[in-house]
Amino acid sequence: MPRHTRARIDLDALRSNFRKARQLAPESASMAVVKADGYGHGLEPVARVLAGETDCLAVATVGEAQRLRDAGITTAIVLLEGVHEAADWPVVSALELQPVLHSYHQLAGAEALNGEVPVWIKCNTGMNRLGVAPQEVAAFRQRLETQPGLRVVGLLSHYACADDLSDPMTRRQQACFQRIRDDHPELQVSLANSAAHFHDPAPDCDWTRPGIMLYGGTPLIGTTGPALGLQPVMILESRIIAVRELAAGESVGYGATWVAEADCLMGIVEIGYGDGYPRHAPSGTPVAVAGHRCRLIGRVSMDMIAVDLSQCPEAETGTPVELWGHHVGVDEVAGMAGTISYELLTGVSPRVPRTYLGGG
Ligand SMILES: Cc1ncc(COP(=O)(O)O)c(C=O)c1O
Structure with missing residues (x-):
């Protein structure tokens, strides 16, 4: 007798949640986050639906990006954790990925690149996980720009406490990121995760990065996805x-x-x-x-x-x-x-x- 335990995935609900994210940040393009197997929903089916809606997809690993390309998905892909070893660079280039870089160590192997890989700089504005310190962003950018084969396209940072609307950390991170942005006005910027879509004012950045909200989960503490107008996927x-x-x-x-x-x-x-x-x-x-x-x-x-x-x-x-x-x-x-x-x-x-x- 077959087991009846299964996860039904409602791709229309996924699309509706994506459109809700768009409405909440109408001035921004979006990187739909599909890492960790599309938050457990199945990478390829989720990405196929979102590819028809989003400007870009975001994953954590080269393996996830490879799966997307193998599935015939041609949408731009940002690699949120960047490269970890020299052997990643030719793959990143061949798959036309946009890695996010946070350290000089990640540059090993980039010198052998033939084409031009667009890269993002991860800025540490308070999460203190990955990221270049604010005062070092300019030097890091300069180093990347002297590296043939790399083209710096943007600055990216990640919130630590955006799930709590009253946490002052969010304002501190925004102010810190703003100071970095001011020094690099020609670069694109990306800061908003799902939670930031529900902040007032709405996200002020070129690129949002919605994740959990696409799948109907709440990004905010003390509430639920449906209470925020999201549908279970x-x-x-x-x-x-x-x-x-x-x-x-x-x-x-x-x-x-x-x-x-x-x-x-x-x-x-x-x-x-x-x-x-x-x-x-x-x-x-x-x-x-x-x-x-x-x-x-x-x-x-x-x-x-x-x-x-x-x-x-x-x-x-x-x-x-x-x-x-x-x-x-x-x-x-x-x-x-x-x-x-x-x-x-x-x-x-x-x-x-x-x-x-x-x-x-
Ligand atoms: C760098 C980065 N951006 C965006 C997201 C999406 O966050 P959320 O699922 O809270 O929207 C994540 C998720 O962990 C992330 O690591």
Whole structure:
């Protein structure tokens, strides 16, 4: 019997979310971020839809870019983490990628380039992860410009705290980036991630870089994607494979962490952390059974979870279950599990087939 656990990917919802991002930053071009397998939704199908809408795609690794080119996608591609070794340069050139550079070390191998590779400079405005220090950007740019084979096209930086509208770090980063921009007025600039689309004022940069919002997850703390007008793109679903009655006092699952206070009906669903459902989801996490919001009980196992069926007593073996999607938000599950929708979406394991609807 085939397993019914799958992730349905709504490509029309993806497109609608992209258009929403465009509306929120009407003055900017966009780099749609499709790294990490299109945030877990499947790189090629997601990129094919977005390629018809966006000016550019952004990935983290050369391997991801290679997959896009192999799929026949000709849209411009920015390589957010740039090159890591000399052998990357000929590939970057052949695939016509635009690497983002943050260090002199990345230049090894660039001297052998034949063509001209457009490059971005990653500026550290406060994230303190990758990036050239503000006072060193001019010298770094000069070094890149003396390197035959490279053409500096833009400056890029990344927010550390944009998910919190009240965090002063965002204004500090904007001010820092503005000072860098002022010294390089002829370069393009890119700063806004998804969260910045919901800031007031709207993003002021040539290029936005929306990621999570395209997939319907919230980029802001304390809210959900749908509350921001975004549509869920991934519907993670499964089904009930067993129903049993529990007597008051009986426990469920590993560690016997949940104990029935009264007699109740329980269903077993064929999904677990081996599929990417978060093991840290506690009892009480919502799970929709035949459209009725029920609750997870006991620990998440590798291949199974248990649900309390009091809200759906008619459930039986085969009844469909939604783990996240329309009835239960992925942000809601993430919040219960102490994480963010980014982690849940990118963590759905290869064991779960993705099926696609819409997008035509
Ligand atoms: C450099 C860079 N830009 C843009 C994004 C997109 O961010 P978000 O998914 O929050 O929109 C990411 C995601 O991690 C990133 O690393």
